Amino acid sequence: MSTAFAAATDDALLAAPRTELAARIARLTPADGMHETALAPLQLLRASSTTQCAPAVYDPAICVVAQGRKHVLLDGERYVYDALHYLVVSVTLPVVGQVIDASPEKPYLCLRLSVNPQDIGALMLETDSRTGPGTGIDRGLYSARSTAPLLDAVLRLMRLLDTPQDAPVLAPLAIREIYYRVLIGELGHRLRELATADSRAERIHRAIRVLRTRYSEALRVDELADAACMSASALHHHFKAVTAMSPLQYQKQLRLHEARRLMLSLGLEANAAAHRVGYESASQFSREYKRLFGAPPRQEIDRLRGGELAA
Known part of the structure; x- marks a missing residue:
């Protein structure tokens, strides 16, 4: 056949x-x-x-x-x-x-x-x-x-x-x-x-759990490597293989998505949301937010509330 x-x-x-x-x-x-x-x-x-x-x-x-x-x-x-x-x-x-x-x-x-x-x-x-x-x-x-x-x-x-x-x-x-x-x-x-317990994928999953629960903290790669029971270089290599990004890039995206949720669902202003998720610089937050979502925070949230990006 x-x-x-x-x-x-x-x-x-x-x-x-x-x-x-x-x-x-x-x-x-x-x-x-x-x-x-x-x-x-x-x-x-x-x-x-x-x-x-x-x-x-x-x-x-x-x-x-x-x-x-x-x-x-x-x-x-x-x-x-x-x-x-x-x-x-x-x-x-x-x-x-x-x-x-x-x-x-x-x-x-x-x-x-x-x-x-x-x-x-x-x-x-x-x-x-x-x-x-x-x-x-x-x-x-x-x-x-x-x-x-x-x-x-x-x-x-x-x-x-x-x-x-x-x-x-x-x-x-x-x-x-x-x-x-x-x-x-x-x-x-x-x-x-x-x-599968202790597989490389499961170890990366452990590191992801740490990043998800502590995304607003200043984490070092060494801490994540310890959680995954890997060397820092092995963690970086395997983390990127699974997620297509480095651990710090991944943490940055989690922060930006959570800030977006806080602004959209709770009505927080951009500066307050940025501080809540771990940003010290409001201007850096605005730049990185625009890079990911295509518009500055206030403009993008207004657009979402207007339904332009319906699911």
């Missing part, structure tokens, strides 16, 4: 599940934006038009698109996920995202399932590994081709939103199966590496 014929056959098998998944997401997302569900790890996203490139922080998750298309840029690398591909984020990453295929008639529809490395590790202990280990250390983000078994598990999870009395018992089973399908998929070794 030729590769092209096999791909066409797979696409045909996915057509019906995609159609049902899109209908269910559309029904539960009456407006654009991110929508929480009764199942805590599950969120739904709708966008009725294409969007501008927008910086964001992605937490570990599996993202499955039912309709439309989006891409994510990480250090110039482009990851596309659409109705034929899912996205996996295995570590917290500052990225740039853009919806590139959406319209009012056919909006971009996506579900996001949070991933906990501890849950992945527990599942690994109960199952046999079906794919070999990866070579070296990989990016903490990748896209892979969707499969019929994966979409079937996703649909069973979505259907539970209609029968909340069944969710406490059946939702954990559906979520575990989704994790399992990703783990045995073509790039599952990347997720497995993160959940």
Whole structure:
């Protein structure tokens, strides 16, 4: 069987599940934006038009698109996920995202399932590994081709939103199966590496946890290296392999994103937000904010509040 014929056959098998998944997401997302569900790890996203490139922080998750298309840029690398591909984020990453295929008639529809490395590790202990280990250390983000078994598990999870009395018992089973399908998929070794105790990816995850909890502090690379049980040079090399940036660049982006959240959600002025996240110089904060978000703080926040950068 030729590769092209096999791909066409797979696409045909996915057509019906995609159609049902899109209908269910559309029904539960009456407006654009991110929508929480009764199942805590599950969120739904709708966008009725294409969007501008927008910086964001992605937490570990599996993202499955039912309709439309989006891409994510990480250090110039482009990851596309659409109705034929899912996205996996295995570590917290500052990225740039853009919806590139959406319209009012056919909006971009996506579900996001949070991933906990501890849950992945527990599942690994109960199952046999079906794919070999990866070579070296990989990016903490990748896209892979969707499969019929994966979409079937996703649909069973979505259907539970209609029968909340069944969710406490059946939702954990559906979520575990989704994790399992990703783990045995073509790039599952990347997720497995993160959940393997003392692997290089897991050590980088430790350093990321330190940066996330202490982003406003003046941290030295040596401190992060100690947390990861690596030398400073090894940490720098492997951290960049996973996140596409150095630890200090990563910390800077976390600070800027948190300052943005403080201004947008709590109404803080730029100087107060800058101080809260660890900046001593307001002018340096403004310069770096504009470099990342494309406009000075006040102007960019006003634009967000006006809805110009809808999700």
